[in-house]
Amino acid sequence: MESHVFNVLASDEGERIDKYLSAEGEEWSRTLIQQWVKEGNVKVNERPVKSNYKIQLGDTVSVFVPEPEPADIEPEKMDLDIYYEDADVLVVNKPRGMVVHPAPGHLSGTLVNGLMAHCKDLSGINGVMRPGIVHRIDKDTSGLLMVAKNDTAHESLVNQLVNRTVTRRYKAVVHGTIPHDDGTIDAPIGRDKKDRQSMTVTRENSKHAVTHFHVLERFDEFTFVECRLETGRTHQIRVHMKYIGYPLAGDPKYGPRKTVHFPGQVLHAGVLGFHHPKTEEYLEFEAQLPQDMELFLESIRKK
Template sequence: MDIQEFIIDNTNINCRVDVFLSKAFEDKSRSYIQKLINEGNVKINDRNKKSNYKLKLNDKVIVEIPQPQKLIVQPENIPIKIVYEDSDLIVVNKPQGLVVHPAPGNYTGTLVNALLYHCDDLSGINGVIRPGIVHRIDKDTSGILVVAKNDNSHMKLAEQLKEHSMKREYIALVEGVIKTEIGTIDTLIGRHLKDRIKMAVVKNGKRAVTHYEVLKRFEKNTLVKCILETGRTHQIRVHMAYIGHALVGDPIYGFKKQKFKLNGQMLHAKKLGFIHPSTGKYIEFESELPNYYIDVLNKLSSC
């Protein structure tokens, strides 16, 4: 238990206690501070107060920060398709419906659990719940991703992502007919201003660039190839919805009424290419479209 004590001086009179503590503990979020207050870990003059309490001169604030619980992610015998593996990395063809890594409240049934069962030498750069994870694809997006087996390969792969030199090519089925053959969507993407679950094109977001090319047009849909220049959360899903062509089956950014019985968006990470962290040679991997995806395309072709 870490205990911190503060005596309020003239500079912090009338400041909310949660705001004051958020500034005092720069590595803690305001929501975390409010949780401490609500759970009785913050006392002002030996009494519990609410988060909106306005501090007074000479108030004594005592904060008790509990020791973090040790997280243990257990190996699980979950079948995974390994496309390539060596002493530095693993390339996996992730199926739709499989979450990449554990998150608070959900520490089982993920790709990481499966990888820990397969091998015990994943990189530790991303901590306990994301060992080896260099980049992610959404739960309901299928396809290729690379996992690092040691810290050196992790850093070199992450650097390629940062420099936008890693090749990432996706196949997406979208609503509506795209008229242009090729295009580039260059916007800023950040958290949605009203719905915090969603991402959106916003003024204060981070730059996101997606290049697309039409592969096939159907009566009311278009099959496109999307190449990521950047890798923001939900980037392709947000960008295609932004230009009026949401992904078929997308439960967040797509149409409410779906013509097919799908478990998520029609998005497949088809191709991944990068410089191998040890050999320095360019390698590239490709995965075929899953059966459910091919079935939908066949139905559209027969219409």
């Protein structure tokens, strides 16, 4: 049984424990946490509590995560957009609107379901729910992902991510007109105290994050940019662009609401480069802008 321990900060005081833990554990739903509470797997200061317990400054919260039951994830035939594949690695272009891997209550229609139907061999390091998945992009972000087909390849690709030798370039449309052609955002990212389902630039409980951007095209109310990730934090581009005053168009979490007609943030992971896990040859792939982004750009060019 896996255990996790959290020390309650002043900024979290007074929050329900189920809400607090659903934010601390990125893939823990409140329903799942409430089930663990009923089973006695959540304790505060070594004592069981109820789901509506309001945490206090100085509380020590212990979570004992039961061993997961093997998930019955069904392979699903999909028309996957495969850019490269060999015995070790696969590169796929994920469409906007598709979830990368299954989660409790969401076991079908994901990229992993499609990958399982496409090939038998996927790495198992990330567990039964995320076979082959080395890194993720958000549901409403389109673009390229590398997938490991064995554990040796998985370890190599993860190490490349940690060592920042993977090339990841995204194209995005942001609100506002950026006056300078190039810039670097070096600002740590952590969980937002006011909304623990969101990330923000903060000095507390944060991780180093660096994004480089280059302006591709300017419009009256928008800017088309290319962003290069030096680090890979959750929602990094979305958070960093908001931080400098140019949030992504269509972003329901970090941007102004209902200002554009687009299914999510206007963001595409267009370039992915890495060293092959076995041959060490550098490989780089580019996925052209999806049609929805092309149409969006055409619409703002006409204004």
